[in-house]
Amino acid sequence: MPGYTVTVTVRLKEGVLDPEAETTQRALERLGFEIADLRSADQFELDLTAGDADSARQRAEEMTERLLANPTIHDYELAVDER
Amino acid sequence: MTVAVVQFGGSNCDRDTVQALEHLGAESRLVWHEDGLPEDTTGIVLPGGFSYGDYLRAGAMAARSPVMEAVRAAVESGTPLLGICNGAQIGCEGGLTPGAFTTNRSARFQCEHVHVRVENANTRFTRHYEEGDVLELPIAHGEGRFEIGAERLETLGARDRVLFRYCDADGNVTDDANPNGSMDNMAGILGERDHVAVLMPHPERATLPGLGTTDGGNILRGFADP
Incomplete structure (x- = not known):
């Protein structure tokens, strides 16, 4: 199966204070x-x-929803690249 | 009640909690998270500390550790749960309570005494207080700013899910009295279920005599009483 690198960017939702x-x-x-x-x-x-790239994205999205981002305060975006 | 105080790597208020509960006459024990919940558990505390070094977000790792499945099942079947500080962060990360605790408005770790006002005395955790009582309690956190979506914020208020709000010594809920920038000065809330609560201040550090304030004892007493 092909290898992919999925880049997940997690940022605070607009309007959420970011003291750091x-x-x-x-x-x-x-x-x-x-x-x-x-x-x-x-x-x-x-x-x-x-x-394929779609299933790579889907899995990364699930990981993001389950752990990497907290939906209460975060938005996120994914970029999939073939490795 | 037999209270299980769940220890994770990095928990550091676990022993204090057991000591405070025992002082109040509530049987309690430390439970290492890998050992699962004892069968006779009738109450659960997620204690304060820095589980998993606060990696990713405070409480994020512990909230997804295997013991939390057992915790969730126990809560579903009616076992009361109290999350304190890091335990509150774990509770929100794990979806036991709504919202999230994130970086203090000051961007600093804050260790100080604050005042909170009892907003709803008609709960298991606040039943030994009167509404409007002002308590002096210690806080010690870097990620204690409570955030929640506007819609759910309204629901919390409308359904009396707020247990405590930060206030001044006279009970006025002001921005100046808000130590960490929490939405609507919220310091402690109930979950979807009435027997689940989380709070950032440390009642276990305000229970034993000789620690400056014993105002928090009745939170633990209310939690542990039948």
């Missing part, structure tokens, strides 16, 4: 950089084998 991002932004500003906004996200790369 705010602190990081302030630190950049203290270093003299001008910045309008800063958002942070977690990224996971899953190497797996699957029959």
Whole structure:
């Protein structure tokens, strides 16, 4: 079966406060950089084998729903690449 | 009641909880998560600490560990459950209670005494208080900011699922008295079932004499009483 890398990006839903991002932004500003906004996200790369790209995506989506993201506060997106 | 205090790697309020419960006359024991729940378990505490090093999100790993299947089954059959601090994070991550606890508004770990107001005294966990009572309790968390979708937030309020709100010493629920930025100052809530509750403050650190406040004892007493 072909190998895939599914890249899962998990970020806070719009409107959910992100104190770590705010602190990081302030630190950049203290270093003299001008910045309008800063958002942070977690990224996971899953190497797996699957029959095709769709089933690779489906499995990664299930993993994301079950563990990697918390649907109360997170949105996520997936990108599938053949390995 | 025989209370099982479930220990995960990284739990660190487990012994305090047993000691506080025993002080109140409630039989309790430490249960290592890999050993499963003892058959005679009639109450469950998910204690505070840093299970699995808070990897991914606080409580995320413990909430998906095998013992939680047994915990869920026990809760389904009516066994009361109290999640404290990391245990509250585990409860929300595991879907026993709605919402999520995430990074404090300050982005810092906060270890301090706070005040909470009893919002609903008509629950197992608050029955030894009066509505409006103000309790002084310790908090110690970095991820205690309660977040929930707007729709479910309304449901919580409308159904009296809020046990405690952060307040000042006089019982005023203000933004200044909100230590971590929790939505609507929520410090403790009920789950879908009336015998399931989670809270971020530590009642087990406010039960034994000599610790500055014993205001939390009645939470544990209410939980453990028949």
